Amino acid sequence: MSISNWPLAERPREKLLQLGAASLSDAELLAIFLRSGTPGTTAVDLARRLLDQFGSLRAVMRADLASLRRMPGIGEAKYALLQASAEIGRRQLGESLLRGDCLTRPAQTRTWLRARLRDFDYEVFACLMLDNRNRVIAFREMFRGTIDGASVYPREVVRQALADNAAAVIIAHNHPSGVAEPSQADIRITERLKQALALVDIRLLDHVIVGDGVTCLSEQGLL
Numbered sequence: 001m002s003i004s005n006w007p008l009a010e011r012p013r014e015k016l017l018q019l020g021a022a023s024l025s026d027a028e029l030l031a032i033f034l035r036s037g038t039p040g041t042t043a044v045d046l047a048r049r050l051l052d053q054f055g056s057l058r059a060v061m062r063a064d065l066a067s068l069r070r071m072p073g074i075g076e077a078k079y080a081l082l083q084a085s086a087e088i089g090r091r092q093l094g095e096s097l098l099r100g101d102c103l104t105r106p107a108q109t110r111t112w113l114r115a116r117l118r119d120f121d122y123e124v125f126a127c128l129m130l131d132n133r134n135r136v137i138a139f140r141e142m143f144r145g146t147i148d149g150a151s152v153y154p155r156e157v158v159r160q161a162l163a164d165n166a167a168a169v170i171i172a173h174n175h176p177s178g179v180a181e182p183s184q185a186d187i188r189i190t191e192r193l194k195q196a197l198a199l200v201d202i203r204l205l206d207h208v209i210v211g212d213g214v215t216c217l218s219e220q221g222l223l
Helices: 012-019 026-034 043-054 057-062 076-094 106-117 154-163 184-198
Strands: 124-130 136-144 168-174 203-210 214-216
Touching (some): 043 057, 106 124, 106 168, 124 154, 154 168
Antiparallel strands (some): 124 136
8 A cells, every 4th residue: 555545644744744754753764765555465564574574774774686576575776765865864974074173072973983994894994184274074985895894905095195185094894794893903904004104294083993883093092
């Protein structure tokens, strides 16, 4: 049954307009993007089945097309809508960082990096390039790896930092395992990058590790 055929008070869209998006359950939010269910099944019912199948809203948004298509009523169009909504959220969260704002709130930086990196199934190593007033010049995804590692080349980081005319850099990478604790390899590459960047007078401000939580090596005295 289409949402448009539901009683007015039961439509998630109408509830959102009257009470705000925060008033909706995860299933109701998903239903707005799904728009319709299957014969005999409402969009909210379909959304609930997705949440039951995958375990959480985050897991639904991370699921690939092949996995979602196993659910009756989910095809390429609905998958595209879900992916687009997730990307809009990530970009909206990062807009302030990528407009040249000065990084004066570490919590804001951690929140954005977590949203940007946590959902990859493989390791991604990235850099935030900053000017001499700690304003963001660019976010650069530098290296990709497997589920348990990424090859990081300090020369390439230095080359990109010089190309961006960066005065300082924050490096970040994710742990697909969800454990945000730094490994010995993380600590070693941090020191190598710090030394390499220092040779060209670029400061390494932090190394942020993203898992289910976030760890900053600067706060642990490891930088």
